[in-house]
Amino acid sequence: MTSLSTGFRALPLPIIQLSLAAVLKCGQSFRWTAYPLKLDPEDASSPTHEYRFCLRDRVVCLRQTATNILYRTVQPDPQPNANQRELRDAETLLWLKDYFQLDVDLAFLYEEWGSRDKVFLGIQDRFSGIRMLRQDPWENLISFICSSNNNISRITKMVQSLSKEYSPPLLSLPTPDGSGVEDTYHPFPPPSALTHPDVSARLRSLGFGYRAEFIHRTAKMLVETHGDSIQPQDSDEPSEQWLRTLRDISTEDARAELLKFVGVGRKVADCVLLMSLDKTDVVPVDTHVHQIAIKHYGMKGSTKGKMNMTPKLYEELCTKFVQVWGQYAGWAHSVLFTSDLKSFALHGLLEPTSPLPSPVKNRKKRSREMTDLVRILPTPPSTPSVSESATATEIACNLSPAERVKKRIRK
Numbered sequence: 001m002t003s004l005s006t007g008f009r010a011l012p013l014p015i016i017q018l019s020l021a022a023v024l025k026c027g028q029s030f031r032w033t034a035y036p037l038k039l040d041p042e043d044a045s046s047p048t049h050e051y052r053f054c055l056r057d058r059v060v061c062l063r064q065t066a067t068n069i070l071y072r073t074v075q076p077d078p079q080p081n082a083n084q085r086e087l088r089d090a091e092t093l094l095w096l097k098d099y100f101q102l103d104v105d106l107a108f109l110y111e112e113w114g115s116r117d118k119v120f121l122g123i124q125d126r127f128s129g130i131r132m133l134r135q136d137p138w139e140n141l142i143s144f145i146c147s148s149n150n151n152i153s154r155i156t157k158m159v160q161s162l163s164k165e166y167s168p169p170l171l172s173l174p175t176p177d178g179s180g181v182e183d184t185y186h187p188f189p190p191p192s193a194l195t196h197p198d199v200s201a202r203l204r205s206l207g208f209g210y211r212a213e214f215i216h217r218t219a220k221m222l223v224e225t226h227g228d229s230i231q232p233q234d235s236d237e238p239s240e241q242w243l244r245t246l247r248d249i250s251t252e253d254a255r256a257e258l259l260k261f262v263g264v265g266r267k268v269a270d271c272v273l274l275m276s277l278d279k280t281d282v283v284p285v286d287t288h289v290h291q292i293a294i295k296h297y298g299m300k301g302s303t304k305g306k307m308n309m310t311p312k313l314y315e316e317l318c319t320k321f322v323q324v325w326g327q328y329a330g331w332a333h334s335v336l337f338t339s340d341l342k343s344f345a346l347h348g349l350l351e352p353t354s355p356l357p358s359p360v361k362n363r364k365k366r367s368r369e370m371t372d373l374v375r376i377l378p379t380p381p382s383t384p385s386v387s388e389s390a391t392a393t394e395i396a397c398n399l400s401p402a403e404r405v406k407k408r409i410r411k
């Protein structure tokens, strides 16, 4: 283990099974904070970032090396004894295994998807280690109500300001760069925190737009309908526990329950089914996914102009993707989705874990990498910035520059 990560425990796991850099930034969860780390010049595999996530009772800190996930638990109690630390870390380890679904062999799934699908084969090496998180359904539901007509950076801002506004800080912690700056961490607020009549207006003033009303009404309905249905077993509210029971019923029944909430249409419901309710074959479909299906998976339809997403078409697209990818179609879809994000345009092209070379060598290395990039990325028609360069799926799919320009409206 690297000497700069003292206080962390190691969980052996290769990056092909889990890439934190990809999974925590690809639009599944919006509450992870990434901090760049000073690299250890002695150790080529020293972690590049620390990632932090605030649960109700603790902050989980993660780092990744080529062979391990390093984890550390921080709770408000400033001086836990050795037994308490042992217990906390054991609990955190259980949470990690559940949250990252580590019982699922991702390398096996990649092999299967690659053998069934040429498009997947074209992107799988650059986008390795992208697995589905098993999120808390309540947080997942509210985050994806925020996601309608929105982009990742703005959803992230919303979810973070929601937490800051409606749940008290759990603790403060120095940032890992040694600058002495402290960050304060807020858990995601429970449903009952969002039921007050003022919530809608307040969220509007925080920039949530029409989603403010949806969030408030969904929280209210959830608490009113399921607030007392189950005796609390831990610190979670009964309505949160009820949401988790949707894991145990069929996809159709669980979807029907989700669609009862305000601001939840088929796509949002499907995101929740896939990302927190264990429905691995559910593929959330939008017009963009439709376009991919037309161009690369033989679906009929026009690539010009927008088509109405009817329930029938939605169903056909899901069926198609399950045919292509199988029982874990929703997981495969998220790899493809990530490869198509502008923020991932350079992902997997630069060596993330190499130590910092001396400044001169650094410059040389940079220019070589840029040359590589130019070779890999087809020249875009207009002056490109990083955020405007082609996405990996576009490259894997050999889209013409003109087609890529059209797709650029999607962030």
Ligand SMILES: *[C@@H]1O[C@H](CO)[C@@H](O)[C@H](O)[C@H]1NC(C)=O
Pocket (backbone or CB within 6 Å): 150, 151, 153, 154, 411
């Ligand atoms: C996200 O959306 C906001 C508001 O519509 C916009 O101002 C911002 O530029 C967008 N960001 C990205 C990265 O597309």
